[in-house]
Amino acid sequence: MTITERQETPIPGTGTSTTNPAAAEAVFGHATSRLLAPLQVRAGDTVVDVGPGAGSATLALAEAVGERGRVHIVDVDPAMLEATMNAVGKAGLTDRVRPILHDLESGPPPIHDAVDAVWSSACVHHTRDWGAAVRALTSLLRPGGSLCIAEGGLPSRSIPWDCGVGTPGLETRLDAAHNRWSTQWFAGRAGVRRHTGDWGEILGAAGLEGVTRLSTLIDYPAPLDERVRGVVLDELAARVRRAGPFLDDRDAAAWKTLLDPADAQWLGHRPDLALLTVRTAFYGRRPH
Ligand SMILES: C[S@@+](CC[C@H](N)C(=O)[O-])C[C@H]1O[C@@H](n2cnc3c(N)ncnc32)[C@H](O)[C@@H]1O
Numbered sequence: 276m277t278i279t280e281r282q283e284t285p286i287p288g289t290g291t292s293t294t295n296p297a298a299a300e301a302v303f304g305h306a307t308s309r310l311l312a313p314l315q316v317r318a319g320d321t322v323v324d325v326g327p328g329a330g331s332a333t334l335a336l337a338e339a340v341g342e343r344g345r346v347h348i349v350d351v352d353p354a355m356l357e358a359t360m361n362a363v364g365k366a367g368l369t370d371r372v373r374p375i376l377h378d379l380e381s382g383p384p385p386i387h388d389a390v391d392a393v394w395s396s397a398c399v400h401h402t403r404d405w406g407a408a409v410r411a412l413t414s415l416l417r418p419g420g421s422l423c424i425a426e427g428g429l430p431s432r433s434i435p436w437d438c439g440v441g442t443p444g445l446e447t448r449l450d451a452a453h454n455r456w457s458t459q460w461f462a463g464r465a466g467v468r469r470h471t472g473d474w475g476e477i478l479g480a481a482g483l484e485g486v487t488r489l490s491t492l493i494d495y496p497a498p499l500d501e502r503v504r505g506v507v508l509d510e511l512a513a514r515v516r517r518a519g520p521f522l523d524d525r526d527a528a529a530w531k532t533l534l535d536p537a538d539a540q541w542l543g544h545r546p547d548l549a550l551l552t553v554r555t556a557f558y559g560r561r562p563h
Contacts, residue, residue, distance in 0.1 A: 326398025441529025483559025
C-alpha cells in the first residue's frame, strides 16, 4: 500500500462507532448507494472518498469509475485505509484505488489530479472547523465537479418505547445523554469553531452552487436477521459506552441488563428489536 503522507498517531474519537465497521457498512449499503447516486460518477472519473471507514462507498465508487478511473481514499487512521484496501483487494479493484494518509484538519489532501467528485460520509463532523474542512474538499474539485457531504439525518430507533426493563423511553434518553457526550467531546478540543447553520449553508459558504440535500430511510423491521441484529447491538453498546457518564443510574443499570448476553433480558433475544433511521447528504457543484 502506498501512503503518501504519514501520521503515526490517529486522533482519539475519530474512528467508526462499532467494533465491526464492515458489518455496519453492509447494513447501511443500500442507503449509501442511494446517497451516492446524485454524484453521477461515470467511467473514467477521478473521485475522492474522505474518511472511508471500512470502504463500502469506496467499492461502489471503484466500480463506477471503471478501469480508466481513479478513487483516492483519504483517512487519518491507517487502520481504516488498510481495511478499505483489503476490501478493495478482495473485489479485485486495487489498481483503481490510491490510499492517502492525511488529516483533513491540516488542509486539502495532496491530490494533484482534476477531481470530478468528492464523497465524505460521517467524517467532516469530526474536524474542529467544518467550514474549513468543506473548503479544503471543495478546492480539490475541477470546475463543475461535485461534492457530497453525508452528515446529519436522524438517530436510530431499535427498541420499543417500553421494553419492560427500566423506565419507558430509554432510547430517547440515550439520545439526549449521547448528545451531551458529543457536545462535550466536540467543544472540549482546542481550536474548535462552532457552526450555527446547517450543512447546506456550509457548502454554500464554501462557494458551491446548486446546493441540494437528499434523505434516505433505513427500515429493517423486526424480527432482525443475525447480521442486522449484531450491528444494532454493537451500535447500541457503543452509544451507551460513550453516553455512560450522562446516563442516570437507573438507565445505566437498564442498559447493562439489556446489553448483557448472559442476561435473560438481553436485547439479542428479543423478537421486536428493529432498525429505523434516516441518513442525509448535502450536494453542491463547483462553479465553472
Ligand atoms: C464514522 S467513520 C465513517 C466511515 C464511513 N464513511 C461511513 O459513512 O460509515 C469516520 C471516518 O473518518 C475518518 N476521519 C475522522 N477524522 C478525520 C480527519 N481529521 N481526517 C481524515 N479522516 C478522518 C475516521 O478515521 C473514519 O474512517
